[in-house]
Amino acid sequence: MAHRAMRRAVAFAPCPVGESTALGCAGNLFHLGWGPPPRRPKTGKAGGGGEDIGKNQSEAQAFLMKICDAPKRRRPEFTEAQYKRHFEIGRRYNIETSRLHNREAWELQLKIDLKGAAMAALPAEQQAFASEVLDFFPLDFRHPTTTPPVQGFDASRFMSDESEAK
Structure with missing residues (x-):
C-alpha cells in the first residue's frame, strides 16, 4: 500500500529518459536508496493477488506512466x-x-x-530641475517597451469584442 501511495505521489515527477522500470517513474526512487526495492506485481492469476497496477489510476496518470515507460528516443544520424x-x-x-x-x-x-x-x-539652475524625476513609471505596464507611454491612449477603444473575450 505504501508503494502505491508513493507511486501516486511521484506520478507527475519527471522520469530520467531510459531509466524507467516496469513500475514507472516511482521505481526509480528506490534505486536512489530511498527505500526497499518495489514489489513486482504478480502476473499469474493463481492466488488472486494479480491486481493490475493501472487499474486504479486515472487516465491522466496512466498516460503519464506510458510516457515514462516509453523507449528512449535515438538521436538521428x-x-x-x-x-x-x-x-x-x-x-x-x-x-x-x-x-x-x-x-x-x-x-x-x-x-x-x-x-x-x-x-x-x-x-x-536648469540642471537641478531637469534631473528631477517628475513622473513615476506607470504600474499598469505589463510588457517592457522601447517607447514611452502615450498620454490619454486607451487600448480598449481599439479592441474588438472577439479579442476582449480572450
Whole structure:
C-alpha cells in the first residue's frame, strides 16, 4: 500500500529518459536508496493477488506512466556534410545575435551619453530641475517597451469584442 501511495505521489515527477522500470517513474526512487526495492506485481492469476497496477489510476496518470515507460528516443544520424552545415548555421546565428545585441547596447549607450551631454550643457539652475524625476513609471505596464507611454491612449477603444473575450 505504501508503494502505491508513493507511486501516486511521484506520478507527475519527471522520469530520467531510459531509466524507467516496469513500475514507472516511482521505481526509480528506490534505486536512489530511498527505500526497499518495489514489489513486482504478480502476473499469474493463481492466488488472486494479480491486481493490475493501472487499474486504479486515472487516465491522466496512466498516460503519464506510458510516457515514462516509453523507449528512449535515438538521436538521428547525420552525414559529415550535414554536421558541418548545422555547425555553420549555429555559428552564423551566434554571430548575428551578438551583432544585434551589440548594436542595441551601443544605441542605448549613445542615448545615455547624449542625455548626459545635454544635461551638462544646461545652465546650473536648469540642471537641478531637469534631473528631477517628475513622473513615476506607470504600474499598469505589463510588457517592457522601447517607447514611452502615450498620454490619454486607451487600448480598449481599439479592441474588438472577439479579442476582449480572450
